[in-house]
Amino acid sequence: MAGTPQYIRNLNENLIMDALITQGTMSRADISRQTGLSKPTVSLAVEHLIDRNLVKEMGRADNAQGRKATLIRFNETAYYVCGIDIGATRIRIALSDLTGEIIAYRTHPMVVQEGQERAEATMLELLRGHLNESLDENHLNWDQIQCIGFGIPGVVLPDSGRIHRIVDPLVGLEQAFSLESLSGAFPCEVILENDVNLAALGEYRSGAAAGCNLFVFFSIGTGTGAGIMVHGQLLRGLGGLTGEIAEMLMEDGRRLEEVLSADGLMQLAKRHLNPHDELLQVADSGADVNVVAVADDLHRHLTPEKLFEAARNGEIDALDILQQYSQMIASALRHISVVLAPDLIVLGGGVGGNGDVLLPLLRQVISEQFPVQPQLICSKLGEQAVVTGAVQVAIKQTMLNLQQEALE
Numbered sequence: 001m002a003g004t005p006q007y008i009r010n011l012n013e014n015l016i017m018d019a020l021i022t023q024g025t026m027s028r029a030d031i032s033r034q035t036g037l038s039k040p041t042v043s044l045a046v047e048h049l050i051d052r053n054l055v056k057e058m059g060r061a062d063n064a065q066g067r068k069a070t071l072i073r074f075n076e077t078a079y080y081v082c083g084i085d086i087g088a089t090r091i092r093i094a095l096s097d098l099t100g101e102i103i104a105y106r107t108h109p110m111v112v113q114e115g116q117e118r119a120e121a122t123m124l125e126l127l128r129g130h131l132n133e134s135l136d137e138n139h140l141n142w143d144q145i146q147c148i149g150f151g152i153p154g155v156v157l158p159d160s161g162r163i164h165r166i167v168d169p170l171v172g173l174e175q176a177f178s179l180e181s182l183s184g185a186f187p188c189e190v191i192l193e194n195d196v197n198l199a200a201l202g203e204y205r206s207g208a209a210a211g212c213n214l215f216v217f218f219s220i221g222t223g224t225g226a227g228i229m230v231h232g233q234l235l236r237g238l239g240g241l242t243g244e245i246a247e248m249l250m251e252d253g254r255r256l257e258e259v260l261s262a263d264g265l266m267q268l269a270k271r272h273l274n275p276h277d278e279l280l281q282v283a284d285s286g287a288d289v290n291v292v293a294v295a296d297d298l299h300r301h302l303t304p305e306k307l308f309e310a311a312r313n314g315e316i317d318a319l320d321i322l323q324q325y326s327q328m329i330a331s332a333l334r335h336i337s338v339v340l341a342p343d344l345i346v347l348g349g350g351v352g353g354n355g356d357v358l359l360p361l362l363r364q365v366i367s368e369q370f371p372v373q374p375q376l377i378c379s380k381l382g383e384q385a386v387v388t389g390a391v392q393v394a395i396k397q398t399m400l401n402l403q404q405e406a407l408e
Contacts, residue, residue, distance in 0.1 A: 083390030198389030200227025
């Protein structure tokens with residue numbers, strides 16, 4: 001088909017689409033000047049794109065003189081895509097138009113059933129149900145959804161789309177979250193990617209790392225991981241294992257994830273806040289009621305959220321715990337910095353996202369101890385980092401498919 005009039009026409013249509021996506025609203029004359037195509041060629045191609053619902057006319061331009069030109073723009077609502085972040089404790093779902101504008105975003109609790117076979121079936125039903133709800137609420141149907149990007153907290157094997165090394169709360173659901181399983185559960189194209197890689201992509205496209213040549217997204221939450229981007233491309237490595245820093249060993253031989261995950265932080269805090277802790281001794285001696293309440297709350301009902309809140313309120317024990325914790329984060333960052341020398345490190349995740357507390361502590365260590373000193377900042381996208389990246393890969397695949405359809 002190459003070289004035929006239809007093939008050339010379709011190439012021209014793709015060229016016009018690219019121009020409209022890049023430049024925004026344009027007249028046919030503008031498109032001709034921008035692409036170098038003749039005006040008759042542009043007019044014919046635009047009419048065909050209108051028939052495909054991929055571009056639309058927007059009325060007349062406000063010309064100062066002469067006949068007013070009809071303006072053309074890319075139809076960003078011709079189709080939609082979805083990004084889904086499958087987390088250890090939350091499922092996050094975003095619907096987006098073809099420009100990446102998120103039109104709907106919802107979170108749901110992660111519910112894991114007992115029994116592997118039942119758990120797999122229930123999980124797929126749960127995901128389908130949540131997405132059907134989002135479509136109904138936004139008056140969309142499946143014919144309008146071109147692609148779903150899924151982020152998963154595990155290694156996605158590049159050749160098979162199977163899951164390896166999934167985060168502990170989801171162990172046993174590897175088959176349910178495989179590319180084969182998800183593709184069979186949804187009536188559109190599915191892309192499966194590691195969640196931290198998607199978060200890195202999201203921060204690069206519209207977050208804290210926009211345009212950065214070499215950066216690391218370091219996620220700390222239920223698990224730990226890193227997404228590494230070089231000149232806009234994700235590094236994947238052997239078996240897709242680039243960034244699996246959970247497997248790094250600390251000086252005492254423990255895996256990095258055991259130390260830095262939310263559970264690791266809680267274990268550190270509980271070792272610090274034991275019944276013989278000085279603060280609790282003071283509390284037991286009849287000291288200020290507020291001190292007693294703080295000590296009891298931290299010790300009996302400890303969560304990462306409460307620990308960080310206590311630190312923000314100036315509680316000494318909480319600050320001491322996070323000082324120790326920051327030293328361990330800094331140890332991991334130092335190894336990453338020496339090997340990669342990134343321009344930027346972005347902290348994210350449920351724990352790492354507490355930048356107001358962690359960044360001052362970490363920046364001091366970096367300035368004093370690091371031979372390579374990257375800029376250190378916190379995620380701009382927060383909990384939406386993964387779904388933002390998932391939306392981006394889904395849009396990219398959709399646009400490739402639309403261009404391919406034109407060439408077939």
